[in-house]
Amino acid sequence: MRSQSRIAFYLLLTPLVLWLGLLIIIPHIDMLLISLRERISFGVYETSLTQYEKALTEPLYLRTFARTAVMSVLATAITLLIAFPVAYYIAKMAKGRLQQVLFMLCLIPFYVSELVRTFGWMILLRETGIISNLLQWTGLADQPVELLYTDATMMVGLVYTSMLFMVVPLVTTLESLDDSVVEAGYDLGGNGLSVLREIIIPHAMPGIVSGCIVVFMLSLGNYLTPTMLGGKDSLWFTEMIYNQFIVRSNWELGAAFGFMLLLLSSVIVWGMLRLTGRTLKETMG
Amino acid sequence: MTPDLECADLVKQFGETTAVDNVSFSVPPGSFFSILGPSGCGKTTIMRMIAGFLDPTSGDIRIKGGSVLDTPPNKRPVNMVFQHLALFPMMTIAENIGYGLRRRGMAKPDIARKVDEALDRIGLPGIGTRKVDELSGGQKQRVAIARCMVLEPDVLLLDEPLGALDLKLREHMKVELKALQAAFDTTFVYITHDQSEALVMSDQVAVMNDGRFEQIGTGQDLYYRPDTPFVAGFIGDSNRWKGRIERSEAGTVQLRTDTGLAMRASGADLAEGTAAEIYVRPEAIRIAATAEALSTFDNQLKGTVTSLLFNGAASRVLVQDDVGETLEVTLPQSGEFASLQRGDTVHIGWGATQATCFGAG
Amino acid sequence: MxxxxxxxxxxxxxxxxxxxxxxxxxxxxxxxxxxxxxxxxxxxxxxxxxxxxxxxxxxxxxxxxxxxxxxxxxxxxxxxxxxxxxxxxxxxxxxxxxxxxxxxxxxxxxxxxxxxxxxxxxxxxxxxxGTSGLVMNTAMAGDTVKDYTDLCDPALAGKVSYRLKRPTLIGFAFALGEDPFAAYGDEAKYKEIMGKVEAKLTECKANVKTYWGGGDELMNLVRSGEVTASMAWDTGGWKLNDDNADITFVAPASGALGxxxxxxxxxxxxxxxxxxxxxxxxxxxxxxxxxxxxxxxxxxxxxxxxxxxxxxxxxxxxxxxQEAIDNIKWYPPVPAGLEAIEGDVLDRVQAAN
The missing domain is CATH 3.40.190.10 (Periplasmic binding protein-like II)
Structure with a gap:
């Protein structure tokens, strides 16, 4: 009986171990090894830190790296600012059917692929697009307006793409906030701002942190949105990784970039948890 | 003396539904006032209007003589203990109690001092640094009250705060609440559906049904002298008969029940021939082995014990009379009926003053 | 059996x-x-x-x-x-x-x-x-654009596009009067040529509406009139020609790339x-x-x-x-190492402001 349950345990564990091992750990080790070598000539490689040295000394790579990080943090902050009132409305003010409908509205954009959604933005914002035509028709603009290919457009796209992943954890944590706790906050003399700061936000903190982590990771790892909406000035670290791997066939530098990105996201997530005094276990558990 | 709280012709409508229908009452300073009613009767709506979370459709709410209708909840000199207490789980006990003081901008040392005082008052000194979830139900209860009391409100509202506690603790907290109210000397307005809570603690109880106040009075008033059939039925238990008035004189009526029994009861101003109901409490009925022992009572019946409901001091027997009705009768625990069994024949009787008659018009 | x-x-x-x-x-x-x-x-x-x-x-x-x-x-x-x-x-x-x-x-x-x-x-x-060269709306840009470098003409500001890939580097190199294919064996010379191309592309960046990535994206840009001249494949130009007779493929003066x-x-x-x-x-x-x-x-x-x-x-x-056919520059095999030089140039152009 005991040995049977042990067998069952290992059988159940096997897929997880295989998944982690084959798809995550082994490829990462392989990537690490690739990032640590240098091409000498055809098929001849040597172990060295040249790739990391190159990544850290070339101003272009560093700038892109920093830009990607800063823009992702900004996108996360904007997403939080927009998603919080939305989530609060869905969780606390909307009732019954309206609540479900609003939640569905947040979900519907994700029924289509990211590519299609991004094309949707392009149709709206391009020079011969809907908004440009609308502006001309209403007389607000006297010539076609190009709304694509700017950092602001890219930011709009990133925020839009990330919205759901912020709203869902926020709605979940805010729903668990007892209405009477908020009322007690007012009853004991609090105003809107202090109730928000002392009661609602501390309560929603697990949702805020996990939402921010997910959105930050998504933005950092996004490839389509920066490339398509950002246009000629879009410079995103994932694009550089893609370029090194696919276009340049320079897997060594690409792998080094990949590890820098992994490190960056780990550091920022760790920093976010430290800043809010939470552990990963509390946030994800 | 100006009442601490006064509600005048208070009405609250939600769309077509009238939740609170023309309710007026006033609560003198330092008293314990309860609103008792079944769930959905509108008592919580009244409470929320007093606290300021709802605006009345019409009528006025005055605290210490001044109307507070235009005062937002965070400015009203009224605080509320919520049904599930609504302590702030993200704060320590001391932060919970000090929350309202911080909102008033009190200096930190003063807050600390007041919080300590309050913790002493509720008999829980030194727990300030604990988290809310480290406290027992009764301790949370006291913290919730202390959190309001440090603000020295004119009126403290309590919304069924004992509902979540187990029976034993609830009994204990009834006494403790009463003691706390005396200690703080503040006006308490307490709402509950539990008549025992209301009767034990309150100076005055308002019985509420379907948006209206049926009767306001002391516990004794409600128990012995109910104004309406609802109050008679809601407070305590009653045996009920329906019938018609046969004779009426000087506060006493004679009535013939639908099942054909003649009964005497107290009840004024009921004309002969009108339909009426009689309420008799189980504990007002005397039980005896022989008819002679009951000769002094206005109403007497013979019956068979169909069931013994043992419940310690509140034990009862079910007695079926000759016409087939079943009455509930309190079983005295003085020992003389210790051998009573199912199927025994017993005699029961009660005086006309113990039977209350209401017109059923 | x-x-x-x-x-x-x-x-x-x-x-x-x-x-x-x-x-x-x-x-x-x-x-x-x-x-x-x-x-x-x-x-x-x-x-x-x-x-x-x-x-x-x-x-x-x-x-x-x-x-x-x-x-x-x-x-x-x-x-x-x-x-x-x-x-x-x-x-x-x-x-x-x-x-x-x-x-x-x-x-x-x-x-x-x-x-x-x-x-x-x-x-x-x-x-x-096939070849790559220039696709343009001849009615709007025909007089200006004869060669790759004409895409940088201020008259077309915000109306041109190209890919940020190696054909663009090669095309611009030819248009600048260099012969990159001849320099394939000489890394120093190639670097020098690419340096000139980088300077030109950086200077030209303000003129570009966006760098196109895929054929469909380019077709949309040209068809809608948002872009009037672009580097492109011959077939792209011929396909657009079916919809709008003004748009066609033109072999650049310095030669189409074959x-x-x-x-x-x-x-x-x-x-x-x-x-x-x-x-x-x-x-x-x-x-x-x-x-x-x-x-x-x-x-x-x-x-x-x-x-x-x-x-x-x-x-x-x-x-x-006939002279355009004779002028087609056929890609020779790319020696190893050149793509790294090109890659750095492309990265710097993309990052330039």
């Missing part, structure tokens, strides 16, 4: 037939394996064809990731064979005796074979060829016979004409011109007068 032997031999015969009817996993470009051609091939040979559409960089990246596995036949451009083969060994030699060489235009076959020979083995044979997409056998391909069958099948003139109709480009099939659509021929002749 006899029955058993008979049954076994029948079984073996059955197995043999199964082995002959292979699945051909084809890694190719959009339009190079039209559905009707695939259906005809499958019917005639019994093989099954699985088509994966891709581009040069991804083809090589895919084959590199698997060490040349996962596909039985691939179609990178002829300049992308020698370098990757020397570096990663992702192809296997082609047995030219299994090919019907009469089906190929002789000059193109020998040139491609020469360009794809590594250590005495031939690795590629030609299939589809490319040849090939057939190569991935190193771990498992259906070589089916691959040879496919090559021999699609190089037949009638079939090649169908592929020309689908892809828009001409093939290395001898005699397929007869079957090509007249309208396409007319567009081709309009875009390519």
């Amino acid at each position: 006899i029955r058993t032997v008979l049954m076994t031999s029948t079984l073996l015969a059955g197995l043999a037939t199964v082995a002959q009817a292979d699945t051909l996993r084809l890694l190719t470009w959009g339009g190079y394996a039209p559905d009707d051609v695939v259906a005809m091939f499958e019917e005639q040979t019994g093989h099954t064809v699985e088509v994966t559409k891709s581009n040069n960089e991804e083809m090589i990246a895919k084959l590199r990731a698997t060490g040349g596995g996962g596909f039985d036949l691939a179609q990178p451009s002829q300049d992308r064979i020698m370098g990757p083969q020397m570096e990663f060994g992702i192809y296997k030699p082609i047995d030219t005796s299994k090919l019907n060489q009469d089906l190929f235009i002789p000059s193109m076959l020998s040139a491609t074979m020469a360009n794809t020979t590594v250590a005495g083995d031939v690795y590629g044979v030609p299939h589809v060829w 490319w040849i997409d090939t057939f190569v056998l991935p190193a771990k391909g498992q259906a070589d016979d089916a691959a040879y069958d496919w090559i021999n099948f699609v190089m037949q003139p009638e079939i090649a004409a169908k592929i020309t109709a689908a892809a828009g480009n001409f093939t290395a099939s001898a005699g397929a011109d007869e079957f090509a659509e007249d309208s396409l021929k007319a567009k081709y002749q309009a875009s390519f007068p």
